[in-house]
Amino acid sequence: MESLLLPVLLLLAVLWTQAAALINLKYSVEEEQRAGTVIANVAKDAREAGFALDPRQASAFRVVSNSAPHLVDINPSSGLLVTKQKIDRDLLCRQSPKCIISLEVMSSSMEICVIKVEIKDLNDNAPSFPAAQIELEISEAASPGTRIPLDSAYDPDSGSFGVQTYELTPNELFGLEIKTRGDGSRFAELVVEKSLDRETQSHYSFRITALDGGDPPHLGTVGLSIKVTDSNDNNPVFGESTYSVSVPENSPPNTPVIRLNASDPDEGTNGQVVYSFYGYVNDHTRELFQIDPHSGLVTVTGALDYEEGHVYELDVQAKDLGPNSIPAHCKVTVSVLDTNDNPPVINLLSVNSELVEVSESAPPGYVIALFLHYPGGRTAGP
Ligand SMILES: [Ca+2]
Ligand SMILES: [Ca+2]
Ligand SMILES: [Ca+2]
Ligand SMILES: [Ca+2]
Structure with a gap:
């Protein structure tokens, strides 16, 4: 029993001794300082904190741990804490709000000094966007209030030196709303403020600026290209609701009678118009005339005879090939002219x-x- 108790008591004694002789020292240094910058005189501060250090003893100090030995070190003879190279806080600690290097130093009499060096951030980076241009497609049917998240800018500085806000070229149709993610980073959503009309304007170019919280702030910009995509929001429209034409009787087949045109300013199939006779056009009339579905050209197909009929009425409809198409109608009155036949x-x-x-x-x-x-x-x- 005694043989077990003795080592435990010795261990407790060592712990007590160490606890009694443990001090904490806290320092800070700005990032990007030249190599060899003196952060502190640790030997002096340790002595003032009660360490029994003999300044004449070169090996009085021994670094037992260092979380970044390539960046800071203690000169064992002078007891000075110095930088070994330029420290880039933004690379070392990225977006962390605190950037700390820790060292433990032990004296020859087993006294321990825990040193924390805070690397202070400088606003030495500007926000930047991942690409030179943000390309968006927005339907002209997008209602006001529609939001589209935009690519974020990145600024390696921490806290308020990172991206704080975004600005958009002032305009009437689009706005920005700034949002904050769970990790504190900021991003912008493009907000459609007013109704769009592709037929009025199908493309917009703006610039987005990201600003950090420096004084003055650093900026990063990116082009914003918005393509307004089509929706089938126009119906074909004839120039007139009625047309009157005349054609000599006995006109040979394929004689043009009239070329109808219904315009639809939409894009692609939304604006592609097809023509047809509809409704009350009777079979006999359909034998005498035809309409090309794509060109709208009405031609003679049968033998017109003045003596058989003087006037024909063609009801024509024009319909686009887009969804939910609403056709337009017109009436063509064809007078057959008598000839000396x-x-x-x-x-x-x-x-x-x-x-x-x-x-x-x-x-x-x-x-x-x-x-x-x-x-x-x-x-x-x-
Ligand atoms: Ca920085
Ligand atoms: Ca910055
Ligand atoms: Ca259309
Ligand atoms: Ca349209």
């Missing part, structure tokens, strides 16, 4: 009787008979 029917009408007799004594200018010419074969009459 019937052989002349000559009626020889005597003035007085069927038998034409002329007296040899008839005076000059005496009317013998009337030649009546009725094209189209209608019944002639006096």
Whole structure:
């Protein structure tokens, strides 16, 4: 029992001794200082804190641990804490709010000194964006209030020296809303403030500026390119609701009658118009005329005969190929023009009787008979 108790008592004694002879020293140094910058005189501070250090003894100090030996060290003879190279806090500790290097120093009499060196941040970086340009596509149907998160700028400095806010080229249609992530970093959302219309303007270019919290702040900018994509928000429209044209009868097939045009300013299939006869266009009319679905050209396909009909009415619809299409309508009135296509029917009408007799004594200018010419074969009459 005694043989076990003795080492335990000795250990407690050592711990008590160490605890009694343990001091904490805290220092700070700004990042980016030249190599060899003196941070503190640890030997002097330790003595003032009660360490029994003999300043004449070169090996009085021994560094037992150092979290960054390539950056700071204690000169054992002078007891000075110095930088060994330029310290880049932003590389060493990134976004951490505190950047601490820890050392433990032991004296020859087993006294321990715990040293904390805080590396103070400088605002030595500007925010930067991952690419030179942010490209966005927004539908013209996006309602006001729509939000689109934007790529964040990055600033390696910590705290308020990091990215604090974003600004957008002032404009009426888009705004920015600044948000904070769980880790404290800031990002911006583009907010659609007003209704967009691709047919009015299909592309916008702005600049976004990221600012850190320095005084004055450092800036980083990026181009913002917004392409407004189409929605099928226009219907085809004819220039007129009615058209009147005439075409000679017996026009050969493919004779153009009229080229209709319904305009739709939308893009792609949303603005691609197809034409067709609809509704009350009867079968006979459909035999005589056709409309090209793509060009809107109405042509003659059958034999037009004035005597068969003078006027035809074509109801035409134009429809785009986009979703939820609403067709437009117009009426084309085609008048068939009479041409001299019937052989002349000559009626020889005597003035007085069927038998034409002329007296040899008839005076000059005496009317013998009337030649009546009725094209189209209608019944002639006096
Ligand atoms: Ca910095
Ligand atoms: Ca900065
Ligand atoms: Ca359309
Ligand atoms: Ca559109």
